[in-house]
Amino acid sequence: MLELAILGFLYQQPLHGYELKRRVAHLTGHVRPIADGTLYPAVKRLEKAGLLVRQTEPGTRAAPRHVLTPTGKGREELRHRLREADGVEISDENHWFTVLAFLRHLDAPDQQAAVLRRRLAFLREPSSFFYEGERPVAAEEFDDPFRQGMLTIARATSRTELHWLDTTLKALTLEADTN
Numbered sequence: 001m002l003e004l005a006i007l008g009f010l011y012q013q014p015l016h017g018y019e020l021k022r023r024v025a026h027l028t029g030h031v032r033p034i035a036d037g038t039l040y041p042a043v044k045r046l047e048k049a050g051l052l053v054r055q056t057e058p059g060t061r062a063a064p065r066h067v068l069t070p071t072g073k074g075r076e077e078l079r080h081r082l083r084e085a086d087g088v089e090i091s092d093e094n095h096w097f098t099v100l101a102f103l104r105h106l107d108a109p110d111q112q113a114a115v116l117r118r119r120l121a122f123l124r125e126p127s128s129f130f131y132e133g134e135r136p137v138a139a140e141e142f143d144d145p146f147r148q149g150m151l152t153i154a155r156a157t158s159r160t161e162l163h164w165l166d167t168t169l170k171a172l173t174l175e176a177d178t179n
Contacts, residue, residue: 001028001095002042007070007078008102010052014069017043027101028094043068051077082106082115090118109179113172120165123158 005024009015015023017040025034046052051074056064070078082103089095096119106112128136129150139151 001089001098002034002038003046004078004081004089004102005098006039006042006046006068007051007074007081008098008105010068010070011075011078011102011105014067016057016065016067018065020068027098046074050074078102079106083111085115086118090115090122109172109176113169113176116165116169116172120162120169123162123165129154 002024005027006020009020009023020043021034021036021039024039028034043052043054047054047068050071052068052070055067055069057067058064082099083106085099089099099115103112103115106115126136128138130137130142130147137151139148139155142148142151
């Protein structure tokens with residue numbers, strides 16, 4: 001998720017490390033704050049893999065800034081990761097939002113639609129936060145108002161997302177048919 005966010009933000013424009021950290025934190029930080037000890041090793045891995053280049057520029061004060069730019073290989077890697085998003089990238093809401101934040105970088109509507117269809121298939125599977133054996137337990141089955149709340153909120157969110165997915169998939173299909 002972190003590498004996808006890094007590549008996604010840099011795909012839009014070169015950024016220095018501090019600005020990149022700030023943007024990633026805004027995208028994911030409400031759930032998982034981004035520490036320097038997490039961000040910079042990920043940047044170094046991407047740089048070592050030839051997906052990013054670092055250029056040193058004079059800073060506004062005394063310290064120089066490191067500006068990060070994706071390579072052609074890095075831009076293609078982002079598009080590949082978006083096209084192939086599956087598993088946890090589809091099922092985990094934080095990962096999914098990261099994919100969704102950059103899905104516009106896939107130029108082909110049919111490729112965007114394929115990713116959305118995987119999310120749609122996931123959402124259509126019966127699930128819950130709580131199970132009795134293999135059976136998902138519904139909100140109405142709990143006396144606990146807090147568990148009812150969790151499940152009621154999740155159900156409302158899923159309904160909204162299902163509606164959005166349906167609308168967006170229709171638009172993407174129409175766009176793909178006209179191209």
